[in-house]
Amino acid sequence: MNTISATNKTTILKKLLKFFLPILIIPIIVVVFFYHYYINTLITKGIINQSKNTIERISKSQDIQKHLKVSQDISLPNISIIDSEAKVILTNILYDQHIDIIKKYIIDVTNTKDVKLYHNKANKFMIKPIVENNKVTAFIIINYKNNIDKRLATTSQTLTFILVIVILTFFISIIFTLLFAVQITTPIKELINGIEIISKGDKTHKIEVSTxxxxxxxxxxxxxxxxxxxxxxxxxxxxxxxxxxxxxxxxxxxxxxxxxxxxxxxxxxxxxxxxxxxxxxxxxxxxxxxxxxxxxxxxxxxxxxxxxxxxxxxxxxxxxxxxxxxxxxxxxxxxTNKEKRDITYNELIQSVLSIVETSILNKNININKNINCNDTLSTYPNEVKQVILNIIKNAEDILLEKNIQNPTITIETKCGELVIRDNAGGIPNDIIDKVFDPYFSTKTEKDGTGLGLYMSKTIIEKHCGGELTVANNDEGAVFTIKLRDNDD
Ligand SMILES: Nc1ncnc2c1ncn2[C@@H]1O[C@H](COP(=O)(O)OP(=O)(O)OP(=O)(O)O)[C@@H](O)[C@H]1O
Ligand SMILES: [Mg+2]
CATH class of the missing domain: 1.10.287.130 (Signal transduction histidine kinase, dimerisation/phosphotransfer (DHp) domain)
Structure with a gap:
């Protein structure tokens, strides 16, 4: 059984952090992005629009006195009105140096007769000429830099506060996540340890968790x-x-x-x-x-x-x-042989024929030998001889029973293989699968035991580790003994 590795043990913790980190980081990014965008764009745009509206309202009143009244009603500290000669009529914010700067722009504004914005590092002005009877009588000036600065200051304070809260929430969440993860992983670790003990063989171990x-x-x-x-x-x-x-x-x-x-x-x-x-x-x-x-x-x-x-x-x-x-x-x-012995196919066949040949030849049955292998093989000789004898006797029986003309038994060897065939017409197809079964015999007259081929197969396959098979050819049955030449 596999043991649980240390890396697996921390997986849940890792997964939780992986899951929570993006959730916590995303709001921080959003706040920072919003902060930046708001400061640079939204506040400036808002204040410009607001100032434009104010300047339009003042310019819509009909004469200077009214302009003054409107601007005082609005009571904006950053509004000034100067006449066409650049003489200050009303000012809350304009100082001499401002007047000098503004003078530079007056001609430009006079030409367009529209609101013009002038930005430099120190000031952000908005100037609009007042036209009465097709003549520029005065200029309304709004210096909105202070507005922007103030708004930025408050907004940045608020945003910093939000950022601090978010970062605090982030860290608190991480701490809670870790505590939560530890709460989950501790009993799981106890479970894993228990499983390890059981998998090592202590099947009586009982896993206890404290949750x-x-x-x-x-x-x-x-x-x-x-x-x-x-x-x-x-x-x-x-x-x-x-x-x-x-x-x-x-x-x-x-x-x-x-x-x-x-x-x-x-x-x-x-x-x-x-x-x-x-x-x-x-x-x-x-x-x-x-x-x-x-x-x-x-x-x-x-x-x-x-x-x-x-x-x-x-x-x-x-x-x-x-x-x-x-x-x-x-x-x-x-x-019976207790031990294997080295022997050639020829010796095996000769030894069987020395016993059986006379009686077979007396019955006018021919024996053909075709020995093609003189290699020795290590086997149990007497057991194999019994098998050869069984097969030869079966061939003899069938040749006599069927009274075959020119009856012949052929014994042939190739290396690793011994073939014994006859010309008695073969084994009928309906019984060919049964000839190796114990007690299967068709020899009623001769009172066959039906054990010859069963024993032969047992000897060759179980005892000698070889193979005994049967098939029919055109002339008769063909028995093949395959013997392995090894010492096991
Ligand atoms: N060469 C053969 N040609 C045709 N049939 C065969 C041949 N050899 C065996 N048989 C068939 O296989 C059957 C089983 O053979 P096996 O040697 O096991 O028993 P048996 O010869 O009948 O009995 P026993 O071996 O006791 O004389 C035989 O009865 C026969 O029908
Ligand atoms: Mg037999």
Whole structure:
């Protein structure tokens, strides 16, 4: 199981900060931007408009006295009126140096007869000529710089206050966010630690958290789940134990069954063997019998000299040796190999044929050998020989049963593969899948056990780790034994 890494532990905290920071930073940016824009644009524009309105109102009164009255009514401290000679009629703000500056602009204003704005670093003026009877009689001047400065001062005070509040809110929010995050992450960390302990194997560990909220509910559900998993695991362990016990029992029973089958098939094979031994022995026994008859006849006719007696008795002893070696072959055949041995395909085939060939040839069945591989392979020779013998005997049975013309069994080897085929017409398609099943036999007359091919497949595939398959070709059945040449 994966352990929870330290980086994961801080994820919630990070996420909260990521989420809250933009929310807090955005108002600050908005305030700063607004502050800047307001100061530079809005206030200036507003004051200019306001001053223009004032100057228009004053200029609309009909004569100088009225202008003065209107301007006094408005009681603006920054309004001045000078006559066409630049003599000051009314002023709240104009000083001599201002008058000098204004004089420079008067001619310009006179030409346009409109409100003109004059900005420099120290002053911001607005001048409008008063025209009476098509003649400029005076100029109304508003110096609105003070207005702007004052408004800026108050606005900037307000905005600074707002900014301070926003920044304070920002920091307070961060502190609250952190506190909130810590409140969430602490029980989650406790949960993660508990999960780590459980994942390391302590399934009895109970996770405790000190909160009384959804996380507590989550932890309780988790504890419940672990309990259930533990119970299920115990059930599974019990089931597993039962299953292992049953599998062991079944395997043991199967082994016994297999042993019985092997025994049964051995007995059947021994029956076959006895008939083969009979075939093998018939000729040497006849020879022994005729030699001893000849000894007895010669003795009766007094024609048995020493030389002849020795020659004939040597002959009998040779035949007896032959009989004895045949018995050795058979005995060797039934001995099971406990260990693998190196052997060539040729040796395997020769050894089977030495037992079976005479009886097959006596039944006028041809045996073709086609050995194409002289490599050795490491295997259990006697087991493989039994398989070869089973397949050859089956071919013999079917060739005789069907009374095939020119009956032939062909044994062919390529490296890693041994093929035994016959020309008896093949295995019918409806039973070809069953021939390796135990007790499957079509040999009613001969009383077949149906164990030959089953045992053969078991030997090749389970014991020797190879493969035994069957198929039909145009002439008959083709059995292929593939043996692996390895030492496992
Ligand atoms: N070369 C073959 N051609 C056609 N059919 C075959 C051939 N070899 C086997 N069979 C079929 O496969 C069946 C099963 O063979 P298997 O060797 O397992 O048992 P069996 O030969 O019938 O009995 P037992 O081996 O005890 O004599 C045979 O009864 C036969 O029908
Ligand atoms: Mg058989």
């Amino acid at each position: 009384n909220d959804e996380i507590n509910i989550l932890v309780n559900s988790f504890n419940d789940m672990i309990n259930k998993i533990n119970n299920h695991q115990k059930d599974i362990e019990v089931l597993n134990n039962n299953l292992t016990h049953r599998v062991k029992k079944e395997v043991e029973e199967n082994r016994k069954k297999d042993q019985q089958l092997i025994q049964q098939s051995r007995l059947a094979q021994m029956g076959e063997m006895i008939s083969m031994i009979a075939h093998q022995w018939r000729q040497p026994l006849a020879a022994i019998s005729s030699t001893s008859t000849s000894i007895s006849l010669k003795a009766q006719l007094n024609k048995l000299d020493n030389d002849l007696a020795i020659r004939l008795s040597n002959k009998i002893s040779d035949y007896s040796l032959h009989l004895s070696s045949t018995i050795d072959d058979f005995r060797e055949f039934f001995r």
